[in-house]
Amino acid sequence: MKRILIIPVIAFFALAPNLGFSQTTKKKTSTGVKISTSSAKTTATPAEIAEGKALIAKSDCLACHKIDTKLVGPAYKNVAVKYPAIAENYDQLANKIIKGGAGVWGQVPMSPHSSLSLNDARKMTKYILSIR
Ligand code: HEC
Numbered sequence: 336m337k338r339i340l341i342i343p344v345i346a347f348f349a350l351a352p353n354l355g356f357s358q359t360t361k362k363k364t365s366t367g368v369k370i371s372t373s374s375a376k377t378t379a380t381p382a383e384i385a386e387g388k389a390l391i392a393k394s395d396c397l398a399c400h401k402i403d404t405k406l407v408g409p410a411y412k413n414v415a416v417k418y419p420a421i422a423e424n425y426d427q428l429a430n431k432i433i434k435g436g437a438g439v440w441g442q443v444p445m446s447p448h449s450s451l452s453l454n455d456a457r458k459m460t461k462y463i464l465s466i467r
Pocket of ligand 1: 439445
């Protein structure tokens with residue numbers, strides 16, 4: 336009796352990757368990470384993205400960055416192309432905004448923003464990486 340139950344279970348797990356499961360995850364990544372989905376890969380909410388946009392408008396960012404053309408710093412659209420919208424990149428870029436630095440897009444450095452909180456800087460990156 337037990338064996339009759341176990342076999343279908345094993346068969347299910349063996350076949351599962353060939354069913355819809357792997358295809359649905361592929362679809363999500365190939366169309367870009369959608370901010371409105373609850374995928375584990377993205378943690379940006381529409382509210383955080385809106386806050387990030389407002390924080391950028393209040394700060395000095397737009398003196399050096401534009402959405403779609405390079406100014407002193409890279410266009411935000413190009414930053415969004417380079418870095419997928421995942422938690423790891425939010426943290427890495429938030430720290431870069433706070434500390435400043437050069438070498439990724441050229442030799443011109445970004446000025447440090449040491450008065451920004453990590454949380455606010457992270458919201459800014461959530462907005463930047465949501466730009467499509
Ligand atoms: C003085 C000009 C300047 C200001 C002000 C500035 N940036 Fe930058 N930013 C740069 C430059 C130059 C780079 C490229 C740095 C590099 O090549 O590593 C850059 C890079 C970046 C990157 C990509 C970092 C990477 O490692 O790929 C992000 C994100 C960013 N800036 C966000 C911001 C935000 C948000 C603000 C406002 C709080 C801001 N920047 C203010 C000049 C500036």
